[in-house]
Amino acid sequence: MPDDLTLPEPLPADPMALFQEWFREAAARRAQPNPDAMVVATTAGNGDPSARVVLCKRIDGVAGYVVFFTNYDSRKGRELTARPRAAAVFHWDALHRQVRVEGPVVRSPDAESDQYFASRSLDSRIAAWASAQSEPLASRDLLRQRVREIAARFNIAPDAKNGTVPRPPNWGGHRLWIDTIELWAEGANRVHDRAVWTRSLQRADDYSFAGAPWRSTRLNP
Ligand SMILES: Cc1cc2nc3c(=O)[nH]c(=O)nc-3n(C[C@H](O)[C@H](O)[C@H](O)COP(=O)(O)O)c2cc1C
Numbered sequence: 001m002p003d004d005l006t007l008p009e010p011l012p013a014d015p016m017a018l019f020q021e022w023f024r025e026a027a028a029r030r031a032q033p034n035p036d037a038m039v040v041a042t043t044a045g046n047g048d049p050s051a052r053v054v055l056c057k058r059i060d061g062v063a064g065y066v067v068f069f070t071n072y073d074s075r076k077g078r079e080l081t082a083r084p085r086a087a088a089v090f091h092w093d094a095l096h097r098q099v100r101v102e103g104p105v106v107r108s109p110d111a112e113s114d115q116y117f118a119s120r121s122l123d124s125r126i127a128a129w130a131s132a133q134s135e136p137l138a139s140r141d142l143l144r145q146r147v148r149e150i151a152a153r154f155n156i157a158p159d160a161k162n163g164t165v166p167r168p169p170n171w172g173g174h175r176l177w178i179d180t181i182e183l184w185a186e187g188a189n190r191v192h193d194r195a196v197w198t199r200s201l202q203r204a205d206d207y208s209f210a211g212a213p214w215r216s217t218r219l220n221p
Helices: 016-029 075-082 110-119 122-130 140-153
Strands: 037-043 049-055 058-060 065-071 085-092 097-107 171-177 180-185 193-198 201-203 209-211 215-218
Touching: 016 058, 016 085, 016 097, 016 180, 037 065, 037 075, 049 065, 049 075, 065 075, 065 110, 085 171, 097 201, 110 171, 122 140
Parallel strands: none
Antiparallel strands: 037 049, 037 085, 058 065, 065 171, 085 097, 097 171, 097 180, 180 193, 193 215, 201 209
């Protein structure tokens, strides 16, 4: 890998612009179907980690958080209610880059969840009601039956492409506020480049934190 793919020297005071630039480059490259995919790790009650892929639907580069949407009663949702911190990792293979973020998690304001839910396909909106995510399911037939019932409840004809389906009360966004972010870039001759930025976050209200200035440190790869 040429050295120009590595991190700037000196490191920028605020890492968010670089993170967003990498995110946009990953999307523009069209080298992977879901460049917005990130693995989110949460913690179970006994301290065990659990991880799964979700889609990062928004990065707020000014405030410094990422947003993903899910079922609040899912395993991750329950774990985040009990311990509202998460770690997430993006891997853009074709760009030879990785980004890790960590920090406290809050639920999105209803308006943010409503807006994103309304933008989803009809099938996705119906499925959000039908799937008791992470709960045992006796058969796929049962789930298909449930999809038909939900469609009927909202007066959606079997082959309809449009219709009004409200957001389920147990479905919505999470904002992962970043207090630690690490950018990793592959370097020539395996001399990779890696830096971490940290800041402290002070809770401001139900949805937001006030962030102290970032501190950056280059790390051995
Ligand atoms: C590419 C990809 C994208 C996914 N995006 C989401 C997502 O945005 N939200 C979500 O709840 N699950 C998403 N999933 C499913 C999750 O990985 C996971 O199976 C599900 O959320 C249940 O996880 P849990 O039981 O740990 O809560 C996605 C899976 C893949 C493979």
